[in-house]
Amino acid sequence: MTLNELLNRIHILLEKDVDFPISGDEEYLVRFELIKDAVQVWEKDDGNGTKWKELFTSLSSASDGDKTTTANDSTYDCPANLVEIIGYVKIGTGNNTIYYKKIEPYQVKEYQDNRIDCYYVTGNKKDGFDLHLVNTIPSEDGLTIDYDYYKTSTLPTAGTDVLEMDDDQFAVYWALSELVKDEDPSLSSQYASIATQKLDAMRLRNQGIDLYQDNIIRDSFRGFGR
Known part of the structure; x- marks a missing residue:
């Protein structure tokens, strides 16, 4: 309705x-x-x-957030409605895809020393969240970034809106x-x-x-x- x-x-x-x-x-x-x-x-x-199942989505479906890489950049904006990233962050396509494992910020040094590709998230609801890549930093512009995430609910703004x-x-x-x-x-x-x-x-x-x-x-x- x-x-x-x-x-x-x-x-x-x-x-x-x-x-x-x-x-x-x-x-x-x-x-x-x-x-x-x-x-x-x-x-x-x-x-x-x-x-809620209705609140799981993917970066490709988001209206904002960085969806492609910038050469040698390790930090990317997350969608404004992000609560948490679920699973791996994927960069690239096909056989050239790099999978980044989720870690906590305090684990960065450990994973850097072991050369394991991973990511962590910083920020808050007020200022927004940032995705940080560890170890393999893309050297090309325009590589696809993708991940699944749990989002906030969408509040209705018009009479034609449908609740999730x-x-x-x-x-x-x-x-x-x-x-x-x-x-x-x-x-x-x-x-x-x-x-x-x-x-x-x-x-x-x-x-x-x-x-x-x-x-x-x-x-x-x-x-x-x-």
Whole structure:
């Protein structure tokens, strides 16, 4: 559903009519902000450490961040929505690809001494993050940089936007709970309970195995002396 459709659903459940507020109305703006708040609650998941599948992406899909090398440069900008890089950083294509292992900044000297290609990340949400390469520094311009990463959620900015979360009705009931908290605490608790159930269900699906997949690690040595 689009943001406007979510806002309309909030209005119907709250007011029991279809005289929907329009963009610019105070009711519209307040509910808009509560939807954004719900998105951030979903992203953080109250400290449960959930890594939402919807928030995994790759550098090639990002709208910013350095995607190609500059000769002899070891430091590159990361996307503004980066939380953490997942796995290896890859530079180049095909058989000429160099894979850089992730390390912590305090490990740089150790890996430099052992001539192991690796990377580390510095920075923060306010100033942005930088990717630092260790050992093999590309000597050419224009080599492709790629990596997978976990990103922040995208907050809606327009009525046509669609939320990233699997069940956007969580945002509806979260907003409803906040809207009636002062005047009807009992109803607010009911809405909060529905929102919590939806968040729990999303978390469960997020942890589950996809259809036609199994959770068995295949034994690559089966048949060799066994």
